[in-house]
Amino acid sequence: MLTSRFERNRFVGAKIINVQSYGADIKIFEFECKLKAKPGQFIMLWLPGIGERPFSPTKTNPLELAVKKRGLFTKKMFELKVGDCVGIRGPYGKGFKYENVKHACLVAGGIGIAALVRLAETLSNNGAMVDFVYGVRKRDQLVFLERIEKVAELFVSTEDGSFGKKGTCIELLKRLLASKRYDCIYCCGPEPMMVQVLALCKHYNIKSQFSLERRMKCAVGICGHCALGSKLVCKDGPVFSGKTLASIREFMVHE
Amino acid sequence: MLTSRFERNRFVGAKIINVQSYGADIKIFEFECKLKAKPGQFIMLWLPGIGERPFSPTKTNPLELAVKKRGLFTKKMFELKVGDCVGIRGPYGKGFKYENVKHACLVAGGIGIAALVRLAETLSNNGAMVDFVYGVRKRDQLVFLERIEKVAELFVSTEDGSFGKKGTCIELLKRLLASKRYDCIYCCGPEPMMVQVLALCKHYNIKSQFSLERRMKCAVGICGHCALGSKLVCKDGPVFSGKTLASIREFMVHE
Amino acid sequence: MDLQASICGIKLKNPLVLASGVLGLNKNNLLIAQRGGAGALTIKSITLEKRSGHDTPNVAFFEAGVLNAFGYCNMGLSAALEEFADLSCFSVPIFGSCTASNARDFAKLVSAFDKLDFAAIELPVSCPHTPSYGLLAGQSNVEKVRAIIKACRKETKKPIFLKINAGLPNFVEIALAAEKAGADAITCSNTLGPGMVIDINTAKPVLSFKVGGVSGPAIRPMVVRAIYELYEHLKIPIIGLGGVSQGEHVIEMLMAGASAVGIATGILQRGPCVFRKCCEELSRWMKEHGYGSIEELIGFAHQ
């Protein structure tokens, strides 16, 4: 029948088939649902009666999401049990570019890991050498370690020193940059961290890509709520090159 | 963008690029417009301010129609000049079936020729032997003789004897049937003539297909105005097998 | 899967109803939709006198649906009484439909239809494009509708369905007034609008009547919302229709609060077997999602 640009945005039903907890703050959900999404693209997850939010698929078949408890929405998500049903629409946005990248460094801060884990696998499948820098606050927030170690050299930092290097991933990254050459640095994490990574990339003159977060109300490029300067994170992003970000005065300035 | 089942039915603009007259009653119009249509399918032609009517393309690229002046609508059509613009939608309906037909006889009465001329060409292209029986009232109503003679053996009758055999095409057909064997007889003309042809086909036990006319208001199978028994001429037809027609008590009974 | 439904005590083998105006000119027409699997069939609306309706084009298309302006082209009451005198060839309930410019004529039609074997009588007061009928006769007025139902109620014990227009701001009031005056169900909705499609090549409105009622996918959200509202206000059941062509549309209408679901334009999209196809999709989905009966779905979005 009719399949239109509009229809593609309808929610599909997704039943939860598995939930794993990592510490108090992170859960990994698996859904009876599959989709096609490039690393860096995102989906919108709808909890009827609560709202909808963007998330980065950490697997696509079946769909898997890694979620950090932050505010009201994610708190409600943490109450979900196997068998519960949510709505999923997407994928949305532009993913990471990884063609011709031979040596990559991925830098994940906290739940930023969600956007990068599939990218590490894809890069490695494409024959790239991947270093993976991963910083969290404490040990129990670490997820996907096994998956990452299969495809990349992993460097972990925890703020409390409970695993890997004590400190932030910025320090780890600095150390790597002192000795290694990368074609591209990929980064997702809290915005202050990304600002620091961008500064380092400039300093070493390395190409970079960042996956950004903004509040999203439509995800289809009409409401304007996700704007970063005059870019739309939902359509033009969420992945932006360091070069683009450097030219946007609003980077690091949002609610 | 959106292309739907609905959109296919929109009028496309068609400018008249040539008009030829045959006697007082028949005109052949050529349009700046092309379409794909199987022999037997029809289009709807719209004259803004007047109405729309079904016609059988006698060529598809560019679109050509042979029109007989009958009532108000066709009278208005006869006033059209080169450069005038009409609307065309379609093609509609099911065309003739001609697979595996090696020996065919086509029987056209009057403007029924419009539905059969392309069929003759298609059959011949497919390697079939084609006899073409064509009856009109008088000589100046004869159209497409050259095209037909290229692909078929032509037998013409005129009621006034001004060309070919004097009489009706039924008599010509009877004579042919007495000596020849056909896989299928195809017929389009006034309904009383088609009833006679159907009777002959039954008598000789030959398969047959007829292209029927009914008043059409939608051409998309919803209004019901073109019904022939519980068949819709616009969707199930306009071509029906003799077998189907024989089972429809309403054949030959319409306004 | 048992898809049995019921409306005003009329048992339907499935909740899908042929809407009035499509393939409903005569019995032969209706047989096409019966073969297509419909659970009930509504005839094309009949007026007192035969009407030849508007000139062609009677339909215009746009990417999201159809506009029509047939102008109640129909055979008129006396021919209809003959045509529909014997309904024994049908295995599903037949709903009569008739329309008029005023309460008195409505009553005459209903009184005549009462003698036929129609399972119910539907009264459209909501056509947006026929002069002297429906909205063009001011039948968006609550008082007029009340008078029509009252007059018709006297003429028949058969269930009366009032067919309303979901595009009117006062559709809930109209439905409530009808319920109070004795209507047995609300059919929602007739075509919306009217709308217009202009052919840009000739710079002319496509429809000979210029404007026509909008049907098909375009109108479904407005109809679903109207059904949802009506369900919150009415005690009598609702027949939902507008833009239904797939099983999931049927489910949406049932969940909004419809007890049965009509199809008109869907026949253009999927042919007369749209009814059978929707039933198949419906029962597959119900099985997969653990629903056991149509009844469980009705109004479920209100829980």
Next chain:
Amino acid sequence: MDLQASICGIKLKNPLVLASGVLGLNKNNLLIAQRGGAGALTIKSITLEKRSGHDTPNVAFFEAGVLNAFGYCNMGLSAALEEFADLSCFSVPIFGSCTASNARDFAKLVSAFDKLDFAAIELPVSCPHTPSYGLLAGQSNVEKVRAIIKACRKETKKPIFLKINAGLPNFVEIALAAEKAGADAITCSNTLGPGMVIDINTAKPVLSFKVGGVSGPAIRPMVVRAIYELYEHLKIPIIGLGGVSQGEHVIEMLMAGASAVGIATGILQRGPCVFRKCCEELSRWMKEHGYGSIEELIGFAHQ
């Protein structure tokens, strides 16, 4: 091809206007649409106070369009006065848009907007889904609209556009009353409905507000018909919008009687450069069909 258009004396390089509510939250947003080729830009409607609007989901989709219920989420007047104080980064006219629950508040907003460099001020009285605003504030009432225009007329000499809802039965009366009270143009139409989309898997309305205004292809025929009607009744010009995403839709609206044509949902279909794409299609078609200016197209379907 010169696509120059004009509305209330405001020159536009092309007749395409960014509609209010899409990419109009702030100047950065508007710059996106300016880059996309729009001939004029309308800001998202501003209310006296900042509003956080309805919860997500704010948009719901169906095959023929979009439903939205943002609930006039906006920065409020005082922030807007700052945001739009300097419009020197724009090369096309900017239209202010503001809305309120009553005439007095409308007047306050217009009085404040009068000081900014907006080329015109648009007043939507027609939103179908925000409590206390538009239709939910009873602004389908002719008297209310008259009072709003009268109050606002006193506060500004800038052109005032009244944005109406083509779904209302009385839209012509509303427009005529506004014209008489001093409105300079009619914008037709806001989203229609409201409508509802139910997610059948969870049996819930998708929108957090349950219902939302319908936009996109679904509503174009109703809007075209409304523009056609308005053109027959009004002296002031019309800005047409609803379901436009292609050059031929623009032509259809112009022929119906619009002097300029807005786009909202079309941005979802073809991105912010929908304006440039429509202009290209428009000028190609005009060339092929021998039209020399936009003006020749306006109201051409009435000849």
